[in-house]
Amino acid sequence: MSLIKCTDVNLSYDGLRVAENLTFEINSGDYYSIIGRNGSGKSTLLKALLKLKQPDSGNIEYCDGFCQSDIGYLAQQTSVQKDFPASVSEVVISGCLKSNGFKPFFSKNDKRLAEEKMTLLGIDNIKDKCFRELSGGQQQRVLLARAMCAAKKMLFLDEPVTGLDPVVTTEFFNIINKMHDDGITIVIVSHDIHCAVKYSNRILHMDNEIAFDGTAREYVNSKVGRDFIGGHRHD
Amino acid sequence: MIETLHIMFSYTFIVRALIVGLLVSLCAALLGVSLVLKRYSMIGDGLSHVGFGAIAIATAFNWAPMEFTIPVVILAAFLLLRISENSNIKGDSAIAMISTGALAIGILAASMTTGMNTDINSYLFGSILAMSISDVVMSVVLSLVVLLLFILFYNKIFAVTFDETFAKATGIMANIYNMLIAFLTAITIVLGMRMMGALLISSLIIFPALSAMRVCKRFKxxxxxxxxxxxxxxxxxxxTSYFLSTPTGATVVVLNIVVFVLLTVIGKIK
Known part of the structure; x- marks a missing residue:
């Protein structure tokens, strides 16, 4: 069952065309990695998939009852300012807001969900701390917890492990894998090809157009895949 | 002291000023947190200038001041919001242009009608005598609307203030809530403008929020x-302004400065 269908999508960034003729589908249950070098249009594509950006032409369609309030999103750089006063629990529970319905306050369920995610990510002990005073790794966990609260069906991650150390990175992917096992569709933008091959089941290689779209196994055996993986290993 | 206070509050104009002032201060402070954090402080300032222009025109043509000014300022709020969201134009200079432009038009309109000099003064720096009974009723009703909307949409206002991109991506109509914030701000500014003065009203929006941010770490x-x-x-x-015979608006702002300095020091020590 496909949740998002892209047909002949063309994208530009600052007036420059960055991606052309993108046609692909994201299916329910996918663990979909979008990879490519810097400037290959992968982050722009993610923004378009999230409807934060209009494609120049082509069509991005949400199908089968999938809608924006089913989405969780962990951005590459959050636009949160340095001096914003907000506690960890306030940030996490803001992921529970749904656009539909006139519901001014959080329900018991929302609060339970937020608690649950904070415990899962090991940030329940700092939930009254101020967000701006946390370390980069802790902030990333808080924002992931918020994204998890929002993700009913699909979680989008934009370069989520940039700047995290290897131990934390492994932990991070374990949590994402767990979510995928629980039935959440994962879409991850990354230039870390090894993690992509290791964890995801489908890979979209962007090079201003689709250079490859298929399973991770097929990718490793493809020419594009071999070149990109080889180039990254420096061996 | 008690006796003097008793006399003070036996004046109808003081009681009116008290009611309107308290409500406007409350609304301005609540909205101010969001405006300051969204870097929209200048919008508040711009709106008060537009408010001055509108009120001067309304007076010159003998129109009902509030009924004319409120819609004009609301329109200006949406316009300023659009400008500051559109990164193609330099947002801050566009706001400065609109606000000084409105100020100039207001002064022209006011000076073309005779005997407006004292009035200009009271528009710019506020007058405690400005509130008529119908103004008070209108202020009470509108402030309650502002408060109610703020409470009902508190969580969504937090979400779009904290991280607009995330809010948009997860299906919250951020633009609608930005417009709501601008709309509520416009009403608050017009309500408070005549008492606090067009040049001073935006301080009610900015100071309390900044002072609170010196010492508090949670949004709530x-x-x-x-x-x-x-x-x-x-x-x-x-x-204080009653006892010292000082202009009310300026006195309130000076007190806000004192609180800001105090809390900055306390925040540093903590």
Whole structure:
């Protein structure tokens, strides 16, 4: 069952065309990695998939009852300012807001969900701390917890492990894998090809157009895949 | 002292100023947190200038001041919001252009009608005598609307203030809530403008929020502290201005400065 269908999508960034003729589908249950070098249009594509950006032409369609309030999103750089006063629990529970319905306050369920995610990510002990005073790794966990609260069906991650150390990175992917096992569709933008091959089941290689779209196994055996993986290993 | 206070509050104009002032201070402080954090402080300032222009025109043509000014300022709020969201134009200079432009038009309109000089003064720096009974009723009703909408949409206002991109991506109509914030700000500014003065009203939006942010670390406590600071400063400011015969608006602002400095020092020590 496909949740998002892209047909002949063309994208530009600052007036420059960055991606052309993108046609692909994201299916329910996918663990979909979008990879490519810097400037290959992968982050722009993610923004378009999230409807934060209009494609120049082509069509991005949400199908089968999938809608924006089913989405969780962990951005590459959050636009949160340095001096914003907000506690960890306030940030996490803001992921529970749904656009539909006139519901001014959080329900018991929302609060339970937020608690649950904070415990899962090991940030329940700092939930009254101020967000701006946390370390980069802790902030990333808080924002992931918020994204998890929002993700009913699909979680989008934009370069989520940039700047995290290897131990934390492994932990991070374990949590994402767990979510995928629980039935959440994962879409991850990354230039870390090894993690992509290791964890995801489908890979979209962007090079201003689709250079490859298929399973991770097929990718490793493809020419594009071999070149990109080889180039990254420096061996 | 008690006796003097008793006399003071036996004046109808003081009681009117008290009611309107407290409500406006409360609304301004609540909205101020969001405006300051969204870097929209200049919008508040711009709107008060547009408000001055509108009110001067309304007076020149003998139109009902509030009924004319409120819609004009609401329109200006949406316009300023669009400008500051559109990164193609330099947002801050566009706001400065609109606000000084409105000020100039207001002064022209006011000076073309005779005997407007004292009025210009009271528009710019506020006058405690400005409130008629119908103004008070209107202010009470509109402030309650502002407060109610703020409480009902508190969580969504937090979400679009904290991280607009995330809010948009997860299906919250951020633009609608930005417009709501601008709309509520416009009403608050017009309500408070004649008492506080067009040049001073935006300080009610900016100071309490900034003061609260010196010492509080949660969004909710910042909002509540900001409201308390604003209300107390207004109350003490009004009483002080009565005793010292100083202009109310300026006195309230000076008190807000004192609180800001105090809390900055406390925040540093903590």
């Amino acid at each position: 406590t910042v909002v509540i502290t900001s409201a308390i600071i604003s209300v107390i400063c207004f109350l003490i400011g009004l009483i």
